[in-house]
Amino acid sequence: MKRKIKIAVWIVVIIGIIAALKYADYRFKKQELNEIIIDIDINGSEPLIDEDEIRELIQQGHDSIQDQEVGQIDLQMIENLIMTNPYVLSVNAFINMDASLEISVKQRQPLLRIFNSAGDSYYVDYEGALLPLHPTTSVYVPIASGKIDGEFLPSLTYRRFDTITEDQCRLVLVEEKLFHIAEFIKEDSLLSELVAQIYVADASHFELVPRIGDHQIIFGDAFDSKEKLTKLRYFYSEAYRQYDLGIYKAFDLRYRNQVVCVKK
Incomplete structure (x- = not known):
């Protein structure tokens, strides 16, 4: 009997943790984007890309990205848009724990x-x-x-x-x-x-x-x-x-x- 009670308690605890994580994820995705942080690695060359160009490319896919909820932001689309710049070698976009969009861009050399x-x-x-x-x-x-x-x-x-x-x-x-x-x-x-x-x-x-x-x-x-x-x-x-x-x-x-x- 005690064994069954312990199993039931663990099941309840696990369900509670999953529910809490899902709720936290829901709350996080409902937050408005805090800011956009752009880091450009010019890869030992002259600078051929600047932040303004990256922001303009982002705006092509999101008219007012700063006002959007985190869960509505399409990170793959943002990366694809930035990769249309011929001087971009690679890009990685993600939302950090502060609800900010971080974009790391590596320039071609x-x-x-x-x-x-x-x-x-x-x-x-x-x-x-x-x-x-x-x-x-x-x-x-x-x-x-x-x-x-x-x-x-x-x-x-x-x-x-x-x-x-x-x-x-x-x-x-x-x-x-x-x-x-x-x-x-x-x-x-x-x-x-x-x-x-x-x-x-x-x-x-x-x-x-x-x-x-x-x-x-x-x-x-x-x-x-x-x-x-x-x-x-x-x-x-x-x-x-x-x-x-x-x-x-x-x-x-x-x-x-x-x-x-x-x-x-």
């Missing part, structure tokens, strides 16, 4: 700026996504120019390659080769400061333009990119201490285990 043969200019970010130029802000990244026939398609994402073999090169877009080379350059602090531009002489021949000096760096095609850039880094870090690099017009990275210097 441009890696390279492309000037194509059609006269278009756009960024490629670290994910391989194509971004339009910002109307007021320029981002300090290497430039790619020359014979680049691809067009700006916002829905396009370039493929990421850990390596590109010599056989693969004929199957890979020029822009994807540029993305591949630029990734390796950006990984190295010295090369990031050194390389100002990647010039496309043709689909299988790339040249690097340094920020300092009037020489050219002959890169060749995109295969063995990491090896070529590792050679270049070592060459610059050592050769500047020992030689007058001003007497050379070109440094050629196309030969295995060496940098060929061409005098003026």
Whole structure:
């Protein structure tokens, strides 16, 4: 008998807890939204998004969100609206315990700026996504120019390659080769400061333009990119201490285990 009473008591307690939680949830959802808190992580880049733009996007789905009850706010719709901004990489929206809407936005980080043969200019970010130029802000990244026939398609994402073999090169877009080379350059602090531009002489021949000096760096095609850039880094870090690099017009990275210097 006592066992049955204990079970009955526990059932009543559990039902009471569930009812209390449901009532608390009901009361919480009936509260009016307190405030909107926006946090933007610019991800190490120049700011391409601001709070006002995020608030404008939110208002597209909620005319007067500040007066709405918490339970009426569609968080998924808010996230979808914010993701329509081309510079947004990710967004997380939630209601906190103070009945405030918290929105965390992570900005895309441009890696390279492309000037194509059609006269278009756009960024490629670290994910391989194509971004339009910002109307007021320029981002300090290497430039790619020359014979680049691809067009700006916002829905396009370039493929990421850990390596590109010599056989693969004929199957890979020029822009994807540029993305591949630029990734390796950006990984190295010295090369990031050194390389100002990647010039496309043709689909299988790339040249690097340094920020300092009037020489050219002959890169060749995109295969063995990491090896070529590792050679270049070592060459610059050592050769500047020992030689007058001003007497050379070109440094050629196309030969295995060496940098060929061409005098003026």
